[in-house]
Amino acid sequence: MNTTTISGAVFRGPRLPLYPEELRLDDPRPGEVRVRMVATSVCHSDLHVVDGEWARPNDVVLGHEGAGVIEALGPDVAERPTAIAPGSGPGHRVGDLVVLVWTAPCGTCPACRRGEVWLCATPRGGGHRLAAEAVRVRRPDGTPIGVYSGVGTHATGQVVDAAAAIPVDPRTPVDVAALIGCAATTGVGAVRATAGVRAGETVVIIGLGGVGLAALMAAVDAGATVIAIDREPDKLALASLLGAAHVLEPGAAGDVVRLTGGGADHAFECIGLVATAEVAVDLVRPGGTVTLVGMTPQGARAGIDIYRFVEKGKRLLGSNYGSLVPARDVPVIAADVVAGRLPLGRLVTDHIGLGDLDAALDAMRRRDGARRVVVF
Ligand SMILES: [Zn+2]
Numbered sequence: 328m329n330t331t332t333i334s335g336a337v338f339r340g341p342r343l344p345l346y347p348e349e350l351r352l353d354d355p356r357p358g359e360v361r362v363r364m365v366a367t368s369v370c371h372s373d374l375h376v377v378d379g380e381w382a383r384p385n386d387v388v389l390g391h392e393g394a395g396v397i398e399a400l401g402p403d404v405a406e407r408p409t410a411i412a413p414g415s416g417p418g419h420r421v422g423d424l425v426v427l428v429w430t431a432p433c434g435t436c437p438a439c440r441r442g443e444v445w446l447c448a449t450p451r452g453g454g455h456r457l458a459a460e461a462v463r464v465r466r467p468d469g470t471p472i473g474v475y476s477g478v479g480t481h482a483t484g485q486v487v488d489a490a491a492a493i494p495v496d497p498r499t500p501v502d503v504a505a506l507i508g509c510a511a512t513t514g515v516g517a518v519r520a521t522a523g524v525r526a527g528e529t530v531v532i533i534g535l536g537g538v539g540l541a542a543l544m545a546a547v548d549a550g551a552t553v554i555a556i557d558r559e560p561d562k563l564a565l566a567s568l569l570g571a572a573h574v575l576e577p578g579a580a581g582d583v584v585r586l587t588g589g590g591a592d593h594a595f596e597c598i599g600l601v602a603t604a605e606v607a608v609d610l611v612r613p614g615g616t617v618t619l620v621g622m623t624p625q626g627a628r629a630g631i632d633i634y635r636f637v638e639k640g641k642r643l644l645g646s647n648y649g650s651l652v653p654a655r656d657v658p659v660i661a662a663d664v665v666a667g668r669l670p671l672g673r674l675v676t677d678h679i680g681l682g683d684l685d686a687a688l689d690a691m692r693r694r695d696g697a698r699r700v701v702v703f
């Protein structure tokens with residue numbers, strides 16, 4: 328088995344610093360592809376792991392929001408005919424720009440058979456290993472290293488399941504392609520697929536990080552009237568620029584009821600805080616829909632007034648990975664970026680290096696900016 332030398336940031340345990348180290352990467356096996364990473368970001372789901380809020384194994388290359396270029400196909404991976412554009416048909420080619428997705432559906436579990444592939448119970452790359460607990464990454468001394476959610480994007484290269492590498496329009500900016508791997512898809516899908524926002528509806532977005540801003544763009548694109556809530560004036564200014572009709576600081580959240588004449592049709596909680604999830608329930612009209620998108624620490628529980636919730640006939644939804652089918656919907660989001668419908672480039676606060684991950688996580692703890700993207 329040939330190996331390639333890569334540089335990757337390994338999670339060694341909660342609250343320990345992340346820094347790139349030299350690693351060995353095996354060649355792809357059947358069903359896998361090797362990618363050269365072109366961009367990756369840090370997401371709250373990485374932060375939850377680093378801060379010890381989500382229990383995950385040590386010795387794993389973190390990162391699950393990334394994009395790469397295919398360098399090698401595993402022995403039996405279908406090669407796409409040149410006549411078919413990337414993302415518009417099946418198969419992969421060396422040189423494809425690919426968005427890496429952190430749920431590569433197994434295709435056979437009950438959720439996959441229902442078509443709800445984002446709920447796949449046994450995704451390829453689950454358990455932070457490739458198929459059959461297999462390891463493709465090792466330290467020079469032979470220590471096996473896992474890959475977070477089967478993609479481990481905080482590295483200069485990676486071997487992933489072919490189903491986790493979705494070819495997209497090569498004109499997609501690489502930093503945006505990385506964000507489509509998680510934040511953008513999560514926010515856009517919550518609006519389009521989970522909640523099904525329609526033109527003319529009123530939408531309140533709580534929290535304007537990467538996910539919340541992506542949700543805002545999708546709601547504006549859908550023709551909805553958007554009210555955005557955040558505590559950072561810079562983010563509210565950006566929300567206005569992106570088409571929000573009203574922006575509010577958290578203390579004024581109750582104004583949503585006045586501005587919408589009785590409550591919004593939809594509320595999206597995009598932070599992952601118990602308090603804002605509870606507020607979201609109060610901001611929708613009778614019959615309105617609350618979609619929870621932000622992820623809390625494991626075990627967090629919220630309280631709602633059940634009598635009023637039932638009396639007002641409200642609906643509460645959870646949105647995982649935007650309820651999207653990656654192979655079908657990721658190329659569509661990329662195409663919408665190229666066509667100018669989704670200005671996801673506005674999510675990029677800064678370009679950084681692989682050695683700056685700790686600083687980027689710190690900025691995220693301060694809720695400073697949307698996304699800092701490592702561009703290789
Ligand atoms: Zn994420």
Ligand SMILES: [Zn+2]
Pocket residue numbers: 432433434435436437438439446447448449450
């Ligand atoms: Zn499945």
